[in-house]
Amino acid sequence: MKIERFHKDFKLNKVSFSSVDEILNYTRDFSDEIYQFLEIWFSKDDFILVKTSGSTGVPKEIKLLKxxxxxxxxxTGKYFDLKENTSVLLCLPIEYIAGxxxxxxxxxxxxxxxxxxVNSNPLNGIQKKYDFSAMVPLQLENSINDLxxxxxxxxxxxxVSKQLQQKIKKSTxxxxxxxxxxxxxxxxxxxKLNNLIVSPNFYQVLPNVKIYKDARSCLVINASEVSSEIVFTNDIVDLIxxxxxxxxxxxxxxxNSGGVKLHPERIEEKLSKIITARFFVAGVSDEKLGEKLVLVVEGKLEAIELKNVNLSKFEIPKEIYxxxxxIETKTKKIQRIKTLDLITF
Structure with a gap:
């Protein structure tokens, strides 16, 4: 599939275009990364190669059909009702799929x-208002006053931590x-994270997406409109x-700590109510338990009162580091394994 057309109302930084060549000529002077990507996008190939972020393993290159x-x-346009002439801010790196x-x-x-x-506070200094944008949690955290x-x-x-969800609760x-x-x-x-009508709230799939669980209780995605193959994830879910x-x-x-299976993300959700710094929990090798639960915090905190959190006895970290x-990926995701390697246990 060669992409030869684009929507007549498309504008980039307030500039309109009447041909693909005009777009390429403009982006050549404006951004090497955008120009190189669009050159591939408008080429005769029916696919592009994209790098994964590497947050859950070694980054790899995969093929996506145009x-x-x-x-x-x-x-996305249909779900969020974003028609032509929607004003949009791009503040994510073009290197990865989100951008x-x-x-x-x-x-x-x-x-x-x-x-x-691309920076951690993208709305700082911005005077204009936009209909739509996309961010990572760190950018959201730093943009609270400009939302x-x-x-x-x-x-x-x-x-998005519970603490951050509280901060955005009343945002317009x-x-x-x-x-x-x-x-x-x-x-x-x-x-939806704020201005909720019904609570609790769950992930809602987009149209033409089918979901189910495998034997591990991990999500399986059948979305033929966007993926030629069924996607088997490593994400444990409850189907509502x-x-x-x-x-x-x-x-x-x-x-697996002493035979008890612990979900770090659920424990982190509870801890996010009392820890303001970035942190994560992980399992490290232990002679008695097989794996013991530890808490890893970025920076220094004077004290962490775990008694103030509704943790079961198994969910209380044995050590705090x-x-x-x-250590992060380029898209600001925490690399847990590499960060753990910084610690002497």
Whole structure:
């Protein structure tokens, strides 16, 4: 599938275009990364090669069909009711799928896309208001006072902590957590995080996405519009209905401590109510228990009162470690295994 067309209303940094050549000429002077990606996008090949983030393993390169990327863009536009001339802010790196798809959505749906330099506080200094944007949790955390500038915001690339959810509870911006991966061309499900009508709230799959569980209780995704193959994930879930699920954590993160299976993400959700710094829990080798639960905190804290959290006796960390800075991927996801390697146990 050669992409020869783009929506007539597409604008990039307020600039309109009448041909693919005009787009390429503009981006050549504006951004090498965007230019190189669009050169591939408008080439005769029916696919592109994309790198995964590497947060759950070694980064790998996978092939995505252009027609499926267009389908994904159309699904997002329909779900969030984002028609032509929607004003959108791109503040994610174009190197990875999330940034690429913001550009493809704009080209496909006729959005007015503004691109800003990628940083941890993308709304700082921005005067304009936008209909839509996408961020990672760190960017959301640093943009609390500026969220009125965005009408609808999707957040991916990490878990939005309970503490952060409390901070955005009354924001006029409608904020959604997304579930997806490079293999599914970003999100296949979303969960509203604020201005809730019904609580508790769960992930809702997009149209034409079917879900079920495998023998490990991990999510299996059948989304032929965006993936040629059925996707078997390592994400443990509870299926609430045919189109809703509750995410419990990663199968490969499960800790077996003295025969008790612990889900780090569930424990982290509880701890996020009292720990303001970045942190995670993990299992490390232990002679008695096989694995023992430890808490790893970025920076220094004077004291952590675990008694103030509703933890079962098995969920209480046996040790607490502090590291100066977590090791991250380029998309700001914490690399747990590499960070643990910094600690002497």
């Amino acid at each position: 027609v499926q990327m267009v389908n994904s863009a159309l699904a 690429k798809m913001m550009l493809i959505r704009a080209l496909t749906l006729g959005w007015c896309l503004d691109v800003v330099e 009125y500038k965005i009408k609808k915001l999707i957040v991916g690339g990490g878990v 911006c409608n904020i959604f957590a997304t579930y997806g991966m490079t293999e599914t061309i970003t999100h296949i499900a979303v969960k 209905s045919d189109n809703q699920f509750d995410w419990l954590g990663r199968f490969d993160n499960v800790i 502090f590291v100066d800075a977590f």
